Amino acid sequence: MAYRMFEGKEHASIYQMYRPAPPDKVKNIILQYLDKKKGQPHVLAVDLGCGTGQNTRLLAPHFQQVVGIDISECQVEEARAVPGYPNITYRQGTAEDLPFPDGSVDLLTAASAAHWFDQSRFLAEASRVLKPRGCMALLCYTLDNTRLHYQDCGERLNQIHKEMKQELLLYASSPVAASQNKLDDLYSAIPFPDKERVEGIWVKEPTSVRNLMGLIKTFSMFQAYKRKDPQMAEDLLLNTQKRFLEEMGVTCPDTKMELEMEYYCLLASKPQ
Numbered sequence: 001m002a003y004r005m006f007e008g009k010e011h012a013s014i015y016q017m018y019r020p021a022p023p024d025k026v027k028n029i030i031l032q033y034l035d036k037k038k039g040q041p042h043v044l045a046v047d048l049g050c051g052t053g054q055n056t057r058l059l060a061p062h063f064q065q066v067v068g069i070d071i072s073e074c075q076v077e078e079a080r081a082v083p084g085y086p087n088i089t090y091r092q093g094t095a096e097d098l099p100f101p102d103g104s105v106d107l108l109t110a111a112s113a114a115h116w117f118d119q120s121r122f123l124a125e126a127s128r129v130l131k132p133r134g135c136m137a138l139l140c141y142t143l144d145n146t147r148l149h150y151q152d153c154g155e156r157l158n159q160i161h162k163e164m165k166q167e168l169l170l171y172a173s174s175p176v177a178a179s180q181n182k183l184d185d186l187y188s189a190i191p192f193p194d195k196e197r198v199e200g201i202w203v204k205e206p207t208s209v210r211n212l213m214g215l216i217k218t219f220s221m222f223q224a225y226k227r228k229d230p231q232m233a234e235d236l237l238l239n240t241q242k243r244f245l246e247e248m249g250v251t252c253p254d255t256k257m258e259l260e261m262e263y264y265c266l267l268a269s270k271p272q
Contacts, residue, residue, distance in 0.1 A: 016052035016078040018214030022111050022139055023203040026263050027058050030137040034107055037194070037269035038133040046105050046129070048095040048122075049113025053079030053088070055139075059109065060085045067100075069093045096121035100129045107135050114138040114266075119186055127191060130270040136190070138266040142180055148212075149204070149258040153247045157257070160247065164216075164240045171224040187266050195268035204260040209244050210253040213237050 034042065042063045047056040050068030052075055059066045068090045070076050076090045093099060095110065095117045108126055110117070126136055143165060148157040187197055207215075216222055216237065226233035241253060248255060 013078065014214065014217050016082075018211060019051065019054055019218050020205065020215070021054040021058055023201075023205070023263065024058075025203055026139055026201055026265055029198055029201070029265055030107070030109065030135075030139070030267070031062055033137065033267045033269075034135045037135055038106060038131070042106050044100075044105050045107040045109065046098070046100065048108060048110040049116060050079060050090065051075050051111075051113070053082060053090065055109060055111035056088055056090070057082065057085055059107075060088050063087070063106070065089070067091060069095070069098070096125060098125045098129050102128050103131050103134075105129045105134055106131055107137065109137045109139070112140045114183060114186060115140070119189055123186075123189060123191060127270065132270060132272045134270050136192075136266075136268045136270075138183060138186070139263060140183070141261045141263045142182070144180060145262040147260040149260065150248050156247050157244060160240060160243045164236060167236060168216075168219065168221045168225060171228070172221040173224070182264050183266055190266070190268045192268045192270055194271065195266070197264065197266050199262075199264040201263040201265065202260060203263060204258050206256050207259045208254045208256055209241055209248075212244075212257070212259060213241050213253070216240075 043065065045059045045063040045066045047053075047059060047066065047068045050056045050070045051072075053068050056066055056068035056079065064087065066085075066088045068076070068079055068088060070079070070090070070092065071094050073092045076092050079090045091099065095113075108130060114122070130136065146161065148154055148161055150157060182197070182199065187195070222233060222237075225236070245251060245253065245255070248257070
């Protein structure tokens with residue numbers, strides 16, 4: 001089944017504010033793969049489960065047209081509100097029913113989204129709409145390998161983060177578990193013989209304690225916890241932030257730390 005998540009207006013606003021764009025390192029891997037397998041021209045890219053458009057906007061300079069599709073109208077509205085991308089169109093829709101002719105799409109992407117799709121229906125649509133030698137790129141990051149760095153207290157910060165994550169995992173759905181297993185089942189089901197997986201793409205970026213807490217608010221498992229017990233969910237974040245600041249020896253939640261994450265990407269090219 002396909003899942004309906006991230007649909008509320010408040011959640012969409014938080015998503016726009018705190019979800020980071022995929023790193024250039026991952027984007028470059030995808031574009032190099034497309035160049036190698038299909039080559040120019042790069043006419044149409046479609047970003048599925050686009051959310052508020054972080055990945056969609058990264059693709060805009062490299063294609064004549066980019067279409068972002070998300071099941072949530074609130075997410076799409078947030079994406080449309082970002083100015084400066086005249087070649088991007090956003091539509092409400094699903095990955096299992098794509099509004100494109102057969103053989104018309106150069107690149108299909110899904111950033112931290114493919115685990116929510118109905119696997120067989122999505123793959124059938126991908127096979128239908130991709131051009132010969134067109135490519136699919138499904139990217140995500142692993143929560144298990146997230147690392148925090150600040151002066152000499154990184155290990156203690158990681159332990160605090162781990163304890164918070166263990167509590168949230170009680171509210172994780174089976175698709176989240178699939179994403180953390182690096183989409184093994186989906187990769188096996190991709191019908192194209194020409195496919196590969198790229199793992200161990202480590203990216204280290206500065207963030208603030210406040211923004212890290214905001215990122216956690218965007219997670220589906222936090223939102224599930226919040227629906228069950230709003231006060232307990234907020235208390236978990238506030239307590240975690242307090243512990244971070246105490247370990248770091250600071251009082252301002254805008255204090256910067258480094259967030260290190262491992263990304264992975266499933267790549268596949270439709271036969272000629």
